[in-house]
Amino acid sequence: xxxxxxxxxxxxxxxxxxxxxxxxxxxxxxxxxxxxxxxxxxxxxxxxxxxxxxxxxxxxxxxxxxxxxxxxxxxxxxxxxxxxxxxxxxxxxxxxxxxxxxxxxxxxxxxxxxxxxxxxxxxxxxxxxxxxxxxxxxxxxxxxxxxxxxxxxxxxxxxxxxxxxxxxxxxxxxxxxxxxxxxxxxxxxxxxxxxxxxxxxxxxxxxxxxxxxxxxxxxxxxxxxxxxxxxxxxxxxxxxxxxxxxxxxxxxxxxxxxxxxxxxxxxxxxxxxxxxxxxxxxxxxxxxxxxxxxxxxxxxxxxxxxxxxxxxxxxxxxxxxx
Amino acid sequence: xxxxxxxxxxxxxxxxxxxxxxxxxxxxxxxxxxxxxxxxxxxxxxxxxxxxxxxxxxxxxxxxxxxxxxxxxxxxxxxxxxxxxxxxxxxxxxxxxxxxxxxxxxxxxxxxxxxxxxxxxxxxxxxxxxxxxxxxxxxxxxxxxxxxxxxxxxxxxxxxxxxxxxxxxxxxxxxxxxxxxxxxxxxxxxxxxxxxxxxxxxxxxxxxxxxxxxxxxxxxxxxxxxxxxxxxxxxxxxxxxxxxxxxxxxxxxxxxxxxxxxxxxxxxxxxxxxxxxxxxxxxxxxxxxxxxxxxxxxxxxxxxxxxxxxxxxxxxxxxxxxxxxxxxxxxxxxxxx
Ligand SMILES: Nc1ncnc2c1ncn2[C@@H]1O[C@H](COP(=O)(O)OP(=O)(O)O)[C@@H](O)[C@H]1O
Ligand code: SF4
Ligand SMILES: [Mg+2]
Numbered sequence: 001x002x003x004x005x006x007x008x009x010x011x012x013x014x015x016x017x018x019x020x021x022x023x024x025x026x027x028x029x030x031x032x033x034x035x036x037x038x039x040x041x042x043x044x045x046x047x048x049x050x051x052x053x054x055x056x057x058x059x060x061x062x063x064x065x066x067x068x069x070x071x072x073x074x075x076x077x078x079x080x081x082x083x084x085x086x087x088x089x090x091x092x093x094x095x096x097x098x099x100x101x102x103x104x105x106x107x108x109x110x111x112x113x114x115x116x117x118x119x120x121x122x123x124x125x126x127x128x129x130x131x132x133x134x135x136x137x138x139x140x141x142x143x144x145x146x147x148x149x150x151x152x153x154x155x156x157x158x159x160x161x162x163x164x165x166x167x168x169x170x171x172x173x174x175x176x177x178x179x180x181x182x183x184x185x186x187x188x189x190x191x192x193x194x195x196x197x198x199x200x201x202x203x204x205x206x207x208x209x210x211x212x213x214x215x216x217x218x219x220x221x222x223x224x225x226x227x228x229x230x231x232x233x234x235x236x237x238x239x240x241x242x243x244x245x246x247x248x249x250x251x252x253x254x255x256x257x258x259x260x261x262x263x264x265x266x267x268x269x270x271x272x273x274x275x276x277x278x279x280x281x282x283x284x285x286x287x288x289x290x291x292x293x294x295x296x297x298x299x300x301x302x303x304x305x306x307x308x309x310x311x312x313x314x315x316x317x318x319x320x321x322x
Numbered sequence: 323x324x325x326x327x328x329x330x331x332x333x334x335x336x337x338x339x340x341x342x343x344x345x346x347x348x349x350x351x352x353x354x355x356x357x358x359x360x361x362x363x364x365x366x367x368x369x370x371x372x373x374x375x376x377x378x379x380x381x382x383x384x385x386x387x388x389x390x391x392x393x394x395x396x397x398x399x400x401x402x403x404x405x406x407x408x409x410x411x412x413x414x415x416x417x418x419x420x421x422x423x424x425x426x427x428x429x430x431x432x433x434x435x436x437x438x439x440x441x442x443x444x445x446x447x448x449x450x451x452x453x454x455x456x457x458x459x460x461x462x463x464x465x466x467x468x469x470x471x472x473x474x475x476x477x478x479x480x481x482x483x484x485x486x487x488x489x490x491x492x493x494x495x496x497x498x499x500x501x502x503x504x505x506x507x508x509x510x511x512x513x514x515x516x517x518x519x520x521x522x523x524x525x526x527x528x529x530x531x532x533x534x535x536x537x538x539x540x541x542x543x544x545x546x547x548x549x550x551x552x553x554x555x556x557x558x559x560x561x562x563x564x565x566x567x568x569x570x571x572x573x574x575x576x577x578x579x580x581x582x583x584x585x586x587x588x589x590x591x592x593x594x595x596x597x598x599x600x601x602x603x604x605x606x607x608x609x610x611x612x613x614x615x616x617x618x619x620x621x622x623x624x625x626x627x628x629x630x631x632x633x634x635x636x637x638x639x640x641x642x643x644x645x646x647x648x649x650x651x652x653x654x655x656x657x658x659x
Contacts, residue, residue, distance in 0.1 A: 059561050062446075090564035098562075103555040106574055108652050117573075118563045153653045169563060 003034040005072070006177050006209035007056070007094075012069030012079075014048075014055050014233075021281040025051050026233045027289075028068070033177065038203060038210040040220030040241070042256065043230035046277050049213045052230070053179045055079070057096055058086040074176065092122040095170035099182040101162035105154040111165045112138075112150025115172055122173045137168040141198060160191035167199065174206055181213040196223050217260040221245045226313065229253045232277045232289035234305070239314040249310060249321040252290050288318070296320045326649045326656055334638050341634035345627045346390050350383065355621070377403075399631070400624030402617065409628040413610060417632065418503025419490055420602070420609035424594045426506075426525055427532035432587065435537045439544025439583075443552060444571055454541055461538025467600035469531040474604060477527060485523050487605040495520045528605045532598060536590040543586040547579040554578075581652055588644040592637050 014026040026048050033039045041049045054060045056071045056078060071078040074093060078086060090096075098104040106114055115137050116130035125133040131150065138146035141164040154162055163183060170178060180199060184192040200223055203210045214220050220227050220241065227244045229237040229252065237250040248254040255273045275293035278285065286292070288301050300319040309315050357374040358365070374380050378389060393400065399409035442454035477484040490505055491497055498508035498517050505521035551557065552575050560574045599611035610629060617625035649656045 057562055059558060087561075087564045087566070090562055092564060096562040098555060098559065100555060104559045106556045106560070106578070107654070108578060109574070117560075117565060117569065121563070121565050121569070155654055166559070169559070 003037070005032040006035045006037075006074075007211075008032040008070075008072040009052070009056065010070045010072070012052065012055060012071065013067045014051055014060070014064055015067050016061070016064050018063065018281075023280045024233065024285065025064070025280060026055070029230075029233070029235050030069075031228045031235055031238055033209045033211055035176070035209055036203075036207045037226065038200070038212060038224045040224040040227045041211055041213045041230055042215065042217055042220050042227055044215055044256075044273070044277070046232075047230045048233040049230055050181055053096060053181050053211070053213060057090060057094065057179065058083065059090075059096075088122075091118050091170075091175070092124075092173040093175050094177040094179070095173075095175040096179040096181065097163070097166045097170045097183050099185045101166045101183075102154060102159055104166055105162055107154055109153070110150065111152055111154060111157070114165070115150075115168050118169050118172045124173045133172075134168075137172050138165075140171070140202070141165075141168045143168075158191075159187050160195065163187065163191075163195050164198070167195075167202070171202055171206075171208075175208065177209045177211070178203065179211045179213065182215070183212075184219070185214075192219075199223075217245075217256050229256065233280065234289055234317065236290065236318065237314075237316045239311070239316075243311065243314060247322075249314070249316045250290075250318050251294050251296050251320075251322065254322055296322075323646075323649060323656060327646060330642050330645045334642060337638050338635070341631060341638075342391070342394065345630045345634070346387055348627075348630065350386070350623075399628040402625050403622045404617070404620050409624050412613065412625065413628050413632055415503070416608055416610045416613050419607060420595070420598060420611060422490075422504040422506065423525060423528055423601070423607060423609065424532070424591070424598060426529040427594060428536060428587075428591060430529060430533035431536040431540055431590070434533070435540035436544050436583065438537075439541040440548055440571070440576060440579075442541070442545045443548030443579075446549065451545075454545055458538040458542045461534050461536075461541075464534065465600075466531050466535045466598070467604055469534055470528060470601050470604040473527045473531055484527050485520075487527065488524075489606050489608055490521060490524055491517065492520050492524070524605075528598075528601045528607060532594055532601055536594060539586050539590055540583065543583050544579070547582045548575060551575045551579040577651065581648065584644055584647050584651070588640055592640055595633060595636060595640075 009032065010030045012026055012029040013024070016023040016025055029048070029052060031039070031041075041052065043049055051060070051064065055064070055066055056073075058078065058081070060066070066079055069079060073089075078089070078094075081089070105111065112131060112134040115134040116125070116127075119125040119130050119133050119137075120127055134150050135146045138149055143149050143161065143164050149157070149161075154165070157165070166183075178199070183199065184195050187195065196219070199210065199212075202208070212220065212224055217227070221244075224241050227239060227241050228235055229244070229250060231252045237244065237248070237253045239249075244253060245257065248257050252273075259273055273293065278289050278292055286302065287304050288294070288297075291297050291301050294301070298320050303319070305317045306319065307315060307317055308321070310321070355370075357370050357377060357379055361370045361373050371380075378386060381389070397410060399413070401408055402412060405412070438450070438454050438457065442451040445451060473484070474487045478486060485492055495517050498505060498512050498514055501508045501511055506518060506525070509515070509517040509521060557570060557575055560570045565574070598607075598609065599615055601607065602609040602612040603615075610632065614626060614629035617623075617629070645655075
């Protein structure tokens with residue numbers, strides 16, 4: 001089977017201008033997602049996962065600027081599209097769901113209307129048909145009693161229900177790509193599993209590609225085909241989920257794995273990763289942004305990072321991998 | 323919504339009771355003896371005592387209070403000592419004058435401030451944002467009476483564009499048949515365009531002076547509130563869903579941002595109601611503020627009492643309206659009650 005990429009991000013760099021200087025948040029980031037595939041973007045908080053997603057969606061803060069790269073999607077470069085053309089694609093061809101479903105929904109608009117807004121905008125339904133279509137969407141995300149729930153406001157629903165509404169909004173127009181940015185953070189464990197299963201099933205049904213952003217490697221391994229590990233705005237390793245779990249090659253992936261509770265590691269044995277992310281405003285950022293925290297550092301590590309292909313769909317950016 | 327209305331009405335009852343008591347006490351505690359004032363400078367003590375008895379001022383306070391309540395229940399606010407007219411009648415003719423001026427000023431202010439604030443937030447850092455900042459700074463630093471005087475001087479005295487600041491209508495025109503008491507509405511309803519334009523010309527300068535002042539807090543709040551809403555998560559969701567910019571700004575952002583603006587609107591309105599005394603003085607506007615000031619100077623307590631009572635009831639009604647407006651916009655308020 002030859003894999004067809006749904007989205008290919010190449011060489012993506014993003015800077016933020018702040019009062020205290022320019023922050024090089026993303027540095028030549030590249031990865032791809034095939035049609036029907038689920039890829040996890042994993043890394044500790046602040047490593048640039050959300051910024052990657054926002055850049056692809058074209059919804060970066062005004063302070064953020066894409067300084068290089070392409071995001072190939074459906075034959076076009078999303079980063080080169082005008083805001084008008086990109087808005088046509090958003091919500092129809094590529095969708096996104098967010099952390100904190102409660103604040104991600106308009107607090108004073110009925111959830112049914114919020115779904116209807118997207119459908120009407122992208123021609124998925126006409127205004128008169130939209131309420132019925134919204135009920136259909138609620139059924140698809142398995143919300144009980146959908147006829148009554150379309151009339152609800154977000155504050156009348158639980159966090160899990162709100163996330164289902166978010167999913168309904170995102171999938172209303174059957175997009176080819178879904179980016180889920182920590183969709184289960186803040187939900188209880190049972191709801192977490194339900195939401196993940198739901199996203200997985202709906203993606204499978206429609207052959208949709210999914211990027212699942214998380215800081216939880218265990219969750220990523222359970223639900224995803226491949227894992228892309230991100231650290232301080234660099235992609236440090238990308239590999240099939242099982243392979244990464246069995247043989248992490250980048251020192252950071254290994255540390256991340258050791259910090260993940262699982263069958264083999266008990267909570268007591270959990271290692272924490274020493275040090276923190278480097279200050280990305282530094283003018284003299286080292287070539288390897290992990291080097292200050294790395295136990296395997298060599299003299300070579302000061303040179304520009306290599307991009308090593310070390311297996312079937314397995315790459316690592318490191319001078320001294322495991 | 324009905325539940326909200328009823329619960330807010332219920333909370334208004336104690337306020338009304340309080341107002342009735344306070345207005346009574348206040349006027350009795352004001353300095354100055356109305357009986358002495360009306361008897362005249364040369365009056366004998368007997369004459370003063372006679373007048374005091376006639377006014378019921380010789381009775382004990384509780385007795386006076388009961389008499390006051392009985393009168394109030396019959397819609398009788400007493401007579402003005404200086405004009406001899408019933409206070410209710412005088413307020414009824416003067417309130418529309420103030421209300422027409424205040425409302426027009428407010429409509430002007432809202433009509434400019436809200437689009438300005440929204441645009442300033444949407445196009446943050448552009449010339450329109452700077453314009454908004456200048457307007458809000460200028461607005462608060464220019465007191466209403468100063469703008470009023472300046473306008474009268476420039477547009478009436480120097481340029482002769484505006485009519486003399488001499489009340490609601492030129493002396494050559496007769497007021498329209500009273501329907502609402504608002505000259506603009508009444509003249510439009512009766513099709514009297516000459517009076518309509520005449521009234522509008524008289525209204526223009528005082529209304530614009532008041533509008534400039536109230537524009538500032540409204541525009542500032544609109545801009546700030548829009549900015550904070552535009553940065554919120556659900557706006558990101560709306561953008562990520564590809565919704566049209568108009569939908570994002572108005573249906574999603576503005577409806578949420580309008581809530582604190584409504585609060586400021588209520589504050590500005592009640593401020594204008596009370597503070598237009600100065601504008602009324604500058605433009606010889608036969609409004610309720612001027613009436614109250616004159617009554618206060620002459621220790622004519624029935625009009626003062628009537629004024630305070632009217633203002634308090636207006637104020638309570640205004641807050642009620644604001645609460646209901648809030649409930650209309652925000653479902654969380656509606657369902658909390
Ligand atoms: N609006 C912004 N202004 C300045 N820096 C930002 C902004 N948004 C994100 N960043 C920076 O980008 C980095 C990555 O952030 P983010 O993508 O949110 O991390 P993650 O999603 O992986 O937790 C952080 O260091 C953060 O400080
Ligand atoms: S490149 Fe060198 S410093 Fe960086 S992670 Fe690899 S071994 Fe460590
Ligand atoms: Mg994030």
